Amino acid sequence: MKASVEKRIKFAPLREKVLSAEEAAKIVLNGMHIGTCGTPTAGCPDSFFGALAKRGEQGESFKVDIWSCAPLSQTIDGKLVEVGLLNRRLAHQANPLLAKEANKGKVHYSDMGAAWVPLEVRKGSLGKLDLAVIEAVEVTEEGHVVPTINVGDEATFLRYADNVIIEINMNMPQELSGIHDIYIPEEPPNRKPIPLISVSDRIGVPYIEVAPEKIKGIIISDKEVNAPGRAPIDEMSRAIAKNVVNFFDEEERHGRLPENLLPFQTGLGALGGAILNELDGSRFENLEVHSALLDDGVLDLIDSGKIKAADGVGLFFTKDALEKLAKNVERYKEKLILRPIDIVNSPEVIRRLGVIALNTAIEVDIYGHVNSSHVGGSRIMTGVAGSIEFSRNGYLSIFMTPSVSKKGAISAIVPMVPHVDHTEHEVNVIVTEQGLADLRGLDPRERAMRIIEECAHPDYKPLLWDYFHEAEALGGHEPHILSKAFSFHLRLAETETMKT
C-alpha cells in the first residue's frame, strides 16, 4: 500500500479493508436502502456508484432506494436512473433526468424536506438503512471518519446503517479535517436542547464515529474537484437583490433588525451572488451566514471581514477556494463550520438564531402561497430542500422570483398556485425585480392588493386585478373563483403565454 494511502487511513486495521470500487459495489443487493450524500458537483462517492451503475449496464437486474438530503451527482441521480437501477429516491434532488423519470412515474420520488431524512432514519419509520456510502478525506487514528466538503445526513447514516463503505478522495485536501462539527441529537423522549447558540459555536466533534466492524470496504479514488466558479450576476438578479437589501436597510432603521442584521441564508447562482454583492457594498458589517451550501463568495467575504462567521452543510467551492481553505484550516475553522443537515435546518436552531430566510419561488399567488417545486402543478423540477424549515422558522421569511419568465410569456404572480409548498402562514415578504411586498399582519385581500401592486409585472397587472376584483365581488375571506383560479395556467398550456 502506498504511503499516501496509509496517511489517509491512520487506523491501521482498516487498511485491510481497501478494495476496488467494483469489489465494493458487489455488496449491493436488490431492494437495498442506501444512504449517501454530496453535492451535484463534488462530495459524492462517485467511484462506488459508478461501479454500481456498471453492474446495471452489464445487464444485472436489481433496484435500490437512495436516501439523501442533498442533490447528488450525475453518477447517482443521473446514471443510476439511466441504467434503471433507481427504485426510490428520498428528499432533495435537482437532476433533470431524475425529475423527468419521476414525472413519468418511473422512479418513486418523495420530496421530503431535506432535514427529514436523518430524522426518519433515526425513528426507523422508513425501514432500516442497509448501507451508507460516503466520501471522506481520511480515517483518523481512532477509526473515525472525516467527510470531504459535505456533511449532510452522513453522520446519522454512519451511525444507523448496517453496512458502511468509505470512499477516500485523494484529491480532496486532507487538511479539511477540523472544519466539520458533528452532533447527533438523541431521539425523543431523551432529546436535550441542541446547544448551538451562535453561528460560530462548535457543539460536537470534527469527525463521524462509526463502528469499525460495519465498514465493509474503503475505496481509494482520485476524482477531480470540479465545482463551477461563480455565476455572473445578471441585471434581473441585481434588481431583486437591491430590493432585498433595501428592505434590510428599512428594517434596521425601524429597529426591527439588529445593526449587523441576523444570520441569513445565502443561495448559489446569480441571485445568491447578487445578494452577497449588494451586502458587500452595504453599510452592514459583521454579517453571519447560516445556510445549506456555501460558495466561493462566502469565503471571499470572510477574508474581507464582511462576514464574521458562516455555517452550512456543505461547500460549493472551486478548487482554488478549497485549497485556500485547506491551507488555512486553523484560521478558518472558527469562522466556517460544516454541520449535519438536521442541525443546520433544525427548527430549533433556525428559530433561535433568528435566521433571515431567503428562498426562491417558481411562482406565488396573490394571497402569498408559494410554489417552489412543481411546474403547472404536476411536473416536478427540484425538491423543496431546506426551504421548508427556513421559511417556517426564520425570523423573516422572504421569497424571491423574477416577475416574468420565458420572455414575458409566464407571470410568476398568478391568481392561485397549482401546487403549494409554502403557505400564507409562513410567507412574510415577496420580492421581484418590480418591488417588494411586506405581507406581515395583512389579511388576504390586503395581501393581494400589495402583491399585485408591488410585485407583478405591468403586463400582468390588469389581468390580476380583474381576477381579484371579480373574486372579491363574490365574497370570501380569501376570495377565489374556482372555475377561473387556474386561468393563467390553462391559457399558457393552450396558447404558450399567460397573456390574453
Place this chain on the structure above:
Amino acid sequence: MKASVEKRIKFAPLREKVLSAEEAAKIVLNGMHIGTCGTPTAGCPDSFFGALAKRGEQGESFKVDIWSCAPLSQTIDGKLVEVGLLNRRLAHQANPLLAKEANKGKVHYSDMGAAWVPLEVRKGSLGKLDLAVIEAVEVTEEGHVVPTINVGDEATFLRYADNVIIEINMNMPQELSGIHDIYIPEEPPNRKPIPLISVSDRIGVPYIEVAPEKIKGIIISDKEVNAPGRAPIDEMSRAIAKNVVNFFDEEERHGRLPENLLPFQTGLGALGGAILNELDGSRFENLEVHSALLDDGVLDLIDSGKIKAADGVGLFFTKDALEKLAKNVERYKEKLILRPIDIVNSPEVIRRLGVIALNTAIEVDIYGHVNSSHVGGSRIMTGVAGSIEFSRNGYLSIFMTPSVSKKGAISAIVPMVPHVDHTEHEVNVIVTEQGLADLRGLDPRERAMRIIEECAHPDYKPLLWDYFHEAEALGGHEPHILSKAFSFHLRLAETETMKT
C-alpha cells in the same frame, strides 16, 4: 374596599387602581392595538370588553385591532364585531360572526399561526401594542399577576404593552395560583435554548411580571365560569379514534414509538373525547399530553393515573373540574402546567418532546395536502391555530376527518384542496372512519392510491379513481388536470352534492 378584594390584590399600592369596567374602557382610543386572551367560554376579560362594546352601542365611532392567539369570547369576537368596533383581528378565532364579517371583507382578519402573535409582538413587526387586557385570579404581594385558566400570549403582552388593564374574576378560584409556568425567551441574537425537556418540567415562574406603573386599572368582576361539559362521543368519532389508537398500537409493536407513546395533542369536543376514551381503554400507560386547551377528560385521566403529566396553554374545564383542581393545586401542579403559547407551540419544544400531532382537517386531497380553514377555498371557518407548528414539528403528524359530511353530499377526500394550510411535506398520516393512510416515504402517486383506497368513502372512490387515473395518464410527478382539479367543489356549488 371589601376584604375579599384586598385578598385578591395583595400588593397594596395597586388597590388604588381599582375602577369600574366603564371607567377602564375609556382608556381605549381609536386605532389602538389591544392584546388579550382567553377561551370562547372562559378566561376573557369580558367586563372590560363588554363596557368597550357599550361605547360602540352608544354611538361612539372608533375602531380597534385585537391581537390574540386564542379564539375569544362572544363579547370580544362577537359583540365588538356586531357593534362595528373591530378593525383588525390577528391570529386564531372560532366565532361565526367574526368569520362572516371576515368573509365579507368587513373585518381585517389575518390567520397567523397562534404562536406567532407573541413572536411578532416581541419583534415589533406589527407596530406597538398599546394596551393589554387580561383576566387574573390575583395580584401577588410583589405586584405580579396570576392569570386565570389561560396563559396564551398574556406574558408577552404584559411585558410589551404600553398600558395594562387587569380584570380580576372573583369566581375564578384564587387557588389556581401555582398552576402556571411563565417563561419568555429572549429575542435573537440573544436567544438561549428553551430549557423544557419534559412535559412536567417547570422552567419559569408561576406569575407574570408587569411594571406596576403600566397598570392603568384593575376591574373586579364576578363573571360565572361556564365551560360546557364534555361532548357525547358519537359513532363517527369513535371509529376515527379507534383507527388512530390502532395505529399507535402498530407503531409501538414495530418499535417506532416508545411503550408509553410520546406526548400527544388532545382536542376538545367529541373526537378529542373519543381519543382519550380509546387511550383509556388501551394497554398504554403513563401517557403525556402536550396540547393547547385541556378539558375535564384530561383531569380525569390524571386522577386515574393513565396520564402522568399534561401541559397546555389553557383549561376548558367545567366549574366542577376547576374546583377540584383549585382544591388540590399542590398535588396537581407537578402534573398539570399552563404555559405561554409560544412555549407550548414552540417548534423547538414540539420537536424535542416528539409530540404526536393530532389535528382535524376540513378536507384533504389525494396527494396529502390539507385544508383546515377555508370552505370552498374562499370562506374562512376558524383559524389554523397551533396546527401549523404541531404538524410541522411533531414526531408524527396525523390529520383526521370524517370521510363525508352533509349526509354524504360532501367528500372530505377531493382531487385538489382549494386552500392549503398543511402541505404534503408535513402530513404523515390521514385518518377517516373508513381507515388510515400512512404516507411516510411515499411518492405522490402512491399516496393517492393509499388515500383513496383507505380513507375515501365508498360513494366517492370511483370518482376519485377516475380523476387520478385520467391525471396519471397525462403524466407528472403529482398528476393533476387543472381544468378538473376542482370538479368536486364546482359540482357541489351547482348541484349541492359532490356526487355525479
